[in-house]
Amino acid sequence: MSETKIRNMEEFAAVSGISRPTVSKYFNDPDSVRASTRQRIEAALAQYDYRPNIFAINQNRKLTKNVGIVVPFMADPFFIEIARTIEQRCIAMGYRPSLFSAHGDPALEVDILDTLRSLKPAGVLLAPIGRSSDRSEIEKFCRDVPTVLFDSNLNGIGEAFIGSDNFSFVSQTVEYMTRTGEPPSFFEMKTPANPNANKRRDAYIKMMERLGLEPHVIKVKGEGWAFEEIGRQGGHKMFEDGQLKTNAILCSNDRLAIGLLSACYERGVKVGRTPDCALRVASNDGHPFSRFTCPSLTTASHDYESVSNQSVETLFELIESGGRFDTRRERFFPARLILRDSA
Amino acid sequence: MSETKIRNMEEFAAVSGISRPTVSKYFNDPDSVRASTRQRIEAALAQYDYRPNIFAINQNRKLTKNVGIVVPFMADPFFIEIARTIEQRCIAMGYRPSLFSAHGDPALEVDILDTLRSLKPAGVLLAPIGRSSDRSEIEKFCRDVPTVLFDSNLNGIGEAFIGSDNFSFVSQTVEYMTRTGEPPSFFEMKTPANPNANKRRDAYIKMMERLGLEPHVIKVKGEGWAFEEIGRQGGHKMFEDGQLKTNAILCSNDRLAIGLLSACYERGVKVGRTPDCALRVASNDGHPFSRFTCPSLTTASHDYESVSNQSVETLFELIESGGRFDTRRERFFPARLILRDSA
DNA sequence: TAAAAATCTTTACGCGCGATAAAAATGGAC
DNA sequence: GTCCATTTTTATCGCGCGTAAAGATTTTTA
Numbered sequence: 001m002s003e004t005k006i007r008n009m010e011e012f013a014a015v016s017g018i019s020r021p022t023v024s025k026y027f028n029d030p031d032s033v034r035a036s037t038r039q040r041i042e043a044a045l046a047q048y049d050y051r052p053n054i055f056a057i058n059q060n061r062k063l064t065k066n067v068g069i070v071v072p073f074m075a076d077p078f079f080i081e082i083a084r085t086i087e088q089r090c091i092a093m094g095y096r097p098s099l100f101s102a103h104g105d106p107a108l109e110v111d112i113l114d115t116l117r118s119l120k121p122a123g124v125l126l127a128p129i130g131r132s133s134d135r136s137e138i139e140k141f142c143r144d145v146p147t148v149l150f151d152s153n154l155n156g157i158g159e160a161f162i163g164s165d166n167f168s169f170v171s172q173t174v175e176y177m178t179r180t181g182e183p184p185s186f187f188e189m190k191t192p193a194n195p196n197a198n199k200r201r202d203a204y205i206k207m208m209e210r211l212g213l214e215p216h217v218i219k220v221k222g223e224g225w226a227f228e229e230i231g232r233q234g235g236h237k238m239f240e241d242g243q244l245k246t247n248a249i250l251c252s253n254d255r256l257a258i259g260l261l262s263a264c265y266e267r268g269v270k271v272g273r274t275p276d277c278a279l280r281v282a283s284n285d286g287h288p289f290s291r292f293t294c295p296s297l298t299t300a301s302h303d304y305e306s307v308s309n310q311s312v313e314t315l316f317e318l319i320e321s322g323g324r325f326d327t328r329r330e331r332f333f334p335a336r337l338i339l340r341d342s343a
Numbered sequence: 344m345s346e347t348k349i350r351n352m353e354e355f356a357a358v359s360g361i362s363r364p365t366v367s368k369y370f371n372d373p374d375s376v377r378a379s380t381r382q383r384i385e386a387a388l389a390q391y392d393y394r395p396n397i398f399a400i401n402q403n404r405k406l407t408k409n410v411g412i413v414v415p416f417m418a419d420p421f422f423i424e425i426a427r428t429i430e431q432r433c434i435a436m437g438y439r440p441s442l443f444s445a446h447g448d449p450a451l452e453v454d455i456l457d458t459l460r461s462l463k464p465a466g467v468l469l470a471p472i473g474r475s476s477d478r479s480e481i482e483k484f485c486r487d488v489p490t491v492l493f494d495s496n497l498n499g500i501g502e503a504f505i506g507s508d509n510f511s512f513v514s515q516t517v518e519y520m521t522r523t524g525e526p527p528s529f530f531e532m533k534t535p536a537n538p539n540a541n542k543r544r545d546a547y548i549k550m551m552e553r554l555g556l557e558p559h560v561i562k563v564k565g566e567g568w569a570f571e572e573i574g575r576q577g578g579h580k581m582f583e584d585g586q587l588k589t590n591a592i593l594c595s596n597d598r599l600a601i602g603l604l605s606a607c608y609e610r611g612v613k614v615g616r617t618p619d620c621a622l623r624v625a626s627n628d629g630h631p632f633s634r635f636t637c638p639s640l641t642t643a644s645h646d647y648e649s650v651s652n653q654s655v656e657t658l659f660e661l662i663e664s665g666g667r668f669d670t671r672r673e674r675f676f677p678a679r680l681i682l683r684d685s686a
Numbered sequence: 687t688a689a690a691a692a693t694c695t696t697t698a699c700g701c702g703c704g705a706t707a708a709a710a711a712t713g714g715a716c
Numbered sequence: 717g718t719c720c721a722t723t724t725t726t727a728t729c730g731c732g733c734g735t736a737a738a739g740a741t742t743t744t745t746a
Binding site: 350351352353363364367370371377395396398399400402403404405 | 731734736
Binding site: 361362363364365368376377380399402403 | 692693694695696700701702703
């Protein structure tokens, strides 16, 4: 490592003995120059640690190597799990991912898209907040920037959607619980923040009807993204009001279930599938913490890996197709039922 | 909103009737131009939605408005809680925060610093991975970029450190548990990833000795950041080996405690402070999920708000001081003991 | 109302790199 | 040793904006 500081590509080209345009070509694609040239450049690179100015690069390139990743709520380990995988894969593809969280705030979501627009990203992976998202603003953004939606679908918006098949989630748990005990009631928020919640409720009702059973939906009140607390308070209220007619509950999502289990514990309601238990609780998502609830939570898990991988692959396909698909693509991955102690 | 697209500041200056240098001045500081001029620019801004090219700006400004935020492990809601607050405050100050997670990987941590360096940030808020961090690389980075460390201190590195006072955490819980029952054993990982863990253990031993009690440390094996699973398996092993001599445990951190509580539940060991309970468990951090464990977790919580605010304020003070302090600053905030059902 | 101060316009240059066209050099096959 | 294809060099422009200097204009001060 020499002590002379390289200020720009011109100087680096000089010390490496290669012309600047060739060096520039190298940085855009190391394989586009002759092997011997590449070696000389890389030798110089080892000696003087030079890196092209990222701002100058992005200013001049028509398409940057930036990729935006937007999640609705970062305090949710569920999204982190996916974002982390996506991030790594983007880096492996030679792109620079930037992660943003809307923190459940639709206005912030729009701000993020605005910021993202000015980054001129090659593409964006967006998990919208959902119900309260500003549809028209997102639609406008998607017209400007190649965007793949994931997790929450907004009909017709974006070039593609990658997510989970909500019916597969609910049908597996309903079938399992019904087969091994009583059919479950469905436990959800009155005004869900996320469109998946509605799909899951509808799937529950359809599934119950298909089995010739009467669906029973328990709606708890609460707004925002503090799902655990909403589940806990809703759980207490459910017991107090005697709303529960069965000994089995299927929660709309794991975070709600974590709160419900907390309420059950506080009330001394024993949850599980052993004979001494008063209640069985199952849920959806495969939340990283679901293994550590008391009892451990039976849940229909997202196929995290497939969703992440497919999202990234679809995005890069989109980028290579010039940012547009002929028809909007949708891909839904089935759930994987994880049997644990709670049901 | 007119339909004519503004391509650059030149064109925007034309439609606003103001010269380009003045418009440039406005975007750097709206108050640096005459009120009447500002109004004319903002009128044009409302009509044609123009935004200066971020890459061109950053290329030419000596100091960008970028701020880097680096956390060691994003799947930990604890860091998200802090990062979220910091992020918002940076935006409010007119800066552009970028959030990165090292995902527990020291090599990735170095990569992030490398990426960050090329973003020429005005300053960086860094929570190092800790023990396994590449000290010399971080040190090198801090020489180039004004950096404030938070959460994990690396002695002498960075211009300042903002964190929590580990002794305050442990002393409060030890005092409380001893006063209301038996003195606790200390439950931790054998090779903690984080320097705070060592400080907490030392504080525990010192506190016990101060009270004239014999300290008892239980070290469970496990590497990496899957603290919950390490706590769970370690908990089982602790019971099997009969390592536990007291009826009270203080965990090094909440995530470990979540795993331990899970093990207790699986073994039918009732945790809590009521007479029918076999064990009391307390912990440290104030993890967002600690409210929802079974039983709810008594924990010494970080003062999230103070740590976040002080970190941001220190960083901006640093930036305004030209990136250097005369002497390295350190600030430790005391814990707030949250009494819940587990102890 | 004149002078002083503040602000704006004009002109011009530089930042570091991408992109391109034409000229020159290189290397491999025969 | 010649020829041709490939690669590199040379030269030059443009991206969008920061910034500086000099002169013109407006506002403030006395």
